[in-house]
Amino acid sequence: MLQLSEFEPEVLYAFPFRNEHPGTYVYHQHDFLELSIMLEGYSDYNVEGQWRRVVAGQALLFNPGIHHQETQPPHTQSLQLHIGFRHIALPGQVPNHLPFKDALISLDDYRAEFMANAQRIVAESQRPTVFGHALLIQAMVIEQLCWLL
Numbered sequence: 001m002l003q004l005s006e007f008e009p010e011v012l013y014a015f016p017f018r019n020e021h022p023g024t025y026v027y028h029q030h031d032f033l034e035l036s037i038m039l040e041g042y043s044d045y046n047v048e049g050q051w052r053r054v055v056a057g058q059a060l061l062f063n064p065g066i067h068h069q070e071t072q073p074p075h076t077q078s079l080q081l082h083i084g085f086r087h088i089a090l091p092g093q094v095p096n097h098l099p100f101k102d103a104l105i106s107l108d109d110y111r112a113e114f115m116a117n118a119q120r121i122v123a124e125s126q127r128p129t130v131f132g133h134a135l136l137i138q139a140m141v142i143e144q145l146c147w148l149l
Helices: 108-125 133-148
Strands: 010-019 033-047 050-055 059-062 068-072 078-086
Touching (some): 033 108
Antiparallel strands (some): 033 059, 033 068, 033 078
């Protein structure tokens, strides 16, 4: 069983991004984990050389070292939530990696809860001066990871 005292990820960022302009971003990777959640619209992602369309209600998880880039097709837009984090240690797993074989995560039975929590993170990200903001974001990211796992 995972205990909260053993599960304290460091949240590097949690921000919504509305992409209204066509174009392709730089192919890159991180030395930390990144979770990208499609809230509205769609976008095309290249993950380790494989292109796929990501639509509203889907999420991508990039473990450290996974190359990825996004293309926003012409005449489309998307709203995404991007969360960067590190210091994850799950029992029996490589540190700072989550145990998914594919970057495109199947949310299955928990999609509604996962997406509702993502919307809460977006709302809280708009209030950075509120007392306890960083702690609330961290708590919601932990909740998001619990829904994901």
